[in-house]
Amino acid sequence: MIRTVNRLLLALIGLILFCAGGVAMARGQGWAVPSWWPYNSPHDVLLSRANRLRWRNEDWWWPVVIAALALILVLALWWLLAQFRRARLSEIAINTPDEDGATLNGKALERVLESEAEAQDGVAGARVRLTGHRTAPEVRVRLLLEPHAAPADTLNHFSSQVLANARHSAGLAAFPAEARLRVTKHHAEQVT
Template sequence: MRAVLRVVNRVLLGLIGLVLVVVGGAVLAVGLGANPPSWWIHDSRHDVLLDTAERTRWRDAGWWWPTVLGVLALLVLLALWWLVANLRRHRLTEVLIDTGDGEGALLRGRALEGVLADEATRLDGVSQAHVHLTGRRDAPETRVRLLLEPHVDPGTALSHLTTEALTHARNSAGLESLPAEVRMKAVKHRAERVS
């Protein structure tokens, strides 16, 4: 789905960009005094985009307004689908584990996320941990967010996370690798008056 969405994004953005450049460049060229071809929508630099006759030509036809509204509704639905597809975070629902006998087993993605988050939270100085699995089911990747106590060195916390929690998860799931993107943030404590 992600690869298809990437291709759709690139094709749509390329087509929209190409249309805007061609139309904008042609309008600019006509506005600067170039002679347009006979089929072009503008005749001269003083021509308007839609004159009165063009704007009212189909007004009395019974099919015109339903067609216009249907096309606009379809464009709005496609734009909303595109927006939702781009904003939605893709969560890996299952991980394929090689059992060594030619078969495979499926591990729920939420279970692996929960175990990773629990083990990361038990590390010294980690207040909270959130884990999100992405990628493909045969090559998962992780996004880890750690909330660290103020006294913890981020380098040490990262080292403990990679050597303990991520290594345990990779070994227990039988994965060759488990790439991780780790983001760390320090806990902010409110100042308190001491008497």
């Protein structure tokens, strides 16, 4: 969704700036601009003194201006914060033999993958996040390993068992994964 909003906002802003720049350039070159264009005379200004002072004494003017600016600020902050969120799949499309298709809840699949990963020997904790597209999901995994765990064996078991089961159960042709491994902090053991 955020990609769509970004593209629409950029397209709208770009179109407005392109049109305004084109008309300003045409007017600056002395070319004719449409008669309906508000600034078609070389002596026109953007805001005349009368327009600047027109609403000043109205009771509703300043609350409306402040509310509009606050709304613009809130929307701009929402848009900025949305840039840092990673997309999370809410559902995965599954092909079925009857061609109707079905969907699988993304959070449910994440919880299953986490519980199966944590059931492995040497895994203290797991975090799973589904990304990608609903027809081509990807998985990001963070595994917290215990000190005695062998990272290569743990990763091999996770990819050959846990991910393979999930891929087969969901009927996916491919299920790309990115795994990050971290070891729990532990104190050195004393030998006597």
